[in-house]
Amino acid sequence: MAQQRRIDLVLDSVKRLLRIGATANLLNLLQKQHPADLAQIFSELPDKERDTAFSLLAERNGRLAMEAISELGPEAGAALLATRSADEIARLAQEIPSDDAAALIDYLPEELSAAVLDLMRPKESGVVENLLEYDEQTAGRIMNPHVFALNEDMTVGEAITELQTNRDVEMVFYLYVVDERRHLVGVVSLRRLLLVSPETPLKRIMTADLISARVETDQEEVARHVASYNLLAVPVVDEENKLVGVITVDDVIDVMKDEATEDIYRLAGVASDERVFASSAETFRKRLPTLAIQLLTLFAAAAVVALFEPTIGKVTALAVFMPIVVGMGATAATQTLTVMVRGLALGELTWSNARKALLKEVSIGIGNGILLGILAAIVAWLAKGDPVLGLLLGFAMILNLFVAAAAGTLVPLGLRAANVDPALASSVVVTTLTDVLGFGAFLGLATLFLRYLTTT
């Protein structure tokens, strides 16, 4: 499994062969690679070399070249394709399953994608256009419309013959059974076919109670189903329960990876489709909004501090310790809201158990606040020789960790209820609360008890 080392070696050879122009050897080497490995090799080559290597491979083995492009992901894949002619893209797009082709074509510049669809065989472009009509991130959009289905009146023997004549169907392990109008009525596993005699009617051995997705089902929900019921594929039906496609577990794994990345990125204020090597200009543009919003909220926090400038003028030690109050609040808030956002994503946190979660988080927040507040109070006292300053710091910390816990629990739940992705906005709302309340509590208390504090 030392895949990375092997790929690095192949990459070095590819670069060398490109440099010396050894086209035949290069083609030979590329053709031996798995599409997933080729995708990684393409992504690590400099732009010019990548184009050359892809052109060479596309001419000789269009299918492998396009499979590698698919593995790159639709966005990066489309970017690589976008420099070619519509004619060539149309030819290449027909080499891969229509769901993969649709994903790529969707990311091409609008004019180019229209031209490509015009140039494809009408049957193929029709299938792709159908897929593109479904909303993004739905089952309809990611399903493979070439689904292998058997008529309910068939016998096991007939089903096996059918399988033998349709050798190019992708990944068959569940055989879906439909009635004469293509309504989904059951499923038979491939293995089950081997265990019964050829005369057995499919109807007798099929499972009629099966899980299916509707075309408009959210892809994340499909993924959750496959994961919890350990499925290898889910059939997709339209509003009349007619079988229109299938989503296989490998598609689900891609969805899960994308959704996990999306959650991680959104918590950090990064666009969900950002990648390490997206273009700088685009990344700059995508990160700016988060930073700008953060700047705005920090001005709000600064405005709170400004209210207490006269107090700080008298006790400059307050400026020394105020970052501790808000820093601890932010850290504790991040812990709580991360667990809540992930719990919502995994379906573990719901409205019915929210109260339990809130009580738990608040008790932990207060507990940590007391423990660390006392510690901070002692350090501040020792550092500045002022026990009242220590007391104020400790008390502000307890208060802020309580706010962090409550807001960290309630804000994600509230956003979910308001149909806003909790991963997207929780962080900025909660840290603004802990910033404003942290500064306000610490400096406000200091102002109230100013006469007990050692002034500078």
Place this chain on the structure above:
Amino acid sequence: MAQQRRIDLVLDSVKRLLRIGATANLLNLLQKQHPADLAQIFSELPDKERDTAFSLLAERNGRLAMEAISELGPEAGAALLATRSADEIARLAQEIPSDDAAALIDYLPEELSAAVLDLMRPKESGVVENLLEYDEQTAGRIMNPHVFALNEDMTVGEAITELQTNRDVEMVFYLYVVDERRHLVGVVSLRRLLLVSPETPLKRIMTADLISARVETDQEEVARHVASYNLLAVPVVDEENKLVGVITVDDVIDVMKDEATEDIYRLAGVASDERVFASSAETFRKRLPTLAIQLLTLFAAAAVVALFEPTIGKVTALAVFMPIVVGMGATAATQTLTVMVRGLALGELTWSNARKALLKEVSIGIGNGILLGILAAIVAWLAKGDPVLGLLLGFAMILNLFVAAAAGTLVPLGLRAANVDPALASSVVVTTLTDVLGFGAFLGLATLFLRYLTTT
């Protein structure tokens, strides 16, 4: 797919039936549920009700009860089992595949797990003990040792007969082919068996070039392989290439979910195995270290501020704007390091392309710094009427966003090189840097240019 609504309904019925003591009806209802749904129902029931429901089900249908427990995950599952007698656990553990049993037993209190292993049938406990000897998070630990293998000298017809007599083997779609000493020599897909005549020797139709994992391979690497090569299962071999187990795609999905959660949690300083409803005491204990370390680093930042107390005493406006410098630094750093940590996890970021990533991040950091720094400078100037204060704020922000970008890229890479999980420690190292340098730059510059600033 309205699974959640259905589960909520079942949950309500379960609670009602428990309340009125309608045992027979309750058992009836529970037995109709899928293990994954039962797991969710168990997790949402209060402790006492959960115990009662589990006891009832375990007595009638031990296998279903244990499958539900397995779906809960080993930690939560073991917690539920831990209140029962070793005798009962031993009986129940034999109802599920040994890999699932091993995972549960591993999380039982030590004395109890020893007693359980003693009480299991020697053959079963031997298998479980073998699995537990492999390191955590390795292929050996998560594999299913009951792997279906065929001898290379068999024909297709013999293979089918073999399949028909071994009806209880889990999830068969790849048939692994071994030599007489059980060395892994090839693989045949179930479907391929249907497409050739029964006399065909397996050797002729098997694929000899197949991907396998070693028992000590990291589970994350196995998951990455399954995902990139679209596999349904990976055979696991020992150091002599003997077939000892199989990891199926459903196990891989669990690994991927756990690893994504781990990355998300570690970035936020939460223990990787925390769940929304872990016990408060345990959660408190697990979150404390991150908070304590954060407190320590905040004291370091506070010490930097303390160096410049006399300056703050003269220009209290500095205390108002200093949270902006460090707050922006922390936000920008989080964006960069999240993308880097995820890029490392997905295998997109490597040493060979690190320079490219660094250049990109630094240019974005400086770009954002200039744009937002100018904005902040103007606001500070307008708010306080002091252009020099604005200038210092803007300059400190540019500097800090540069530091955030550089540290956000280099720290995760450095930690990975030092074999420390970058998700675990990047955040605290990077934000400490931006805190200390942010305060230092802003207040240091202010001290240098003090005579040009409007004093309070």
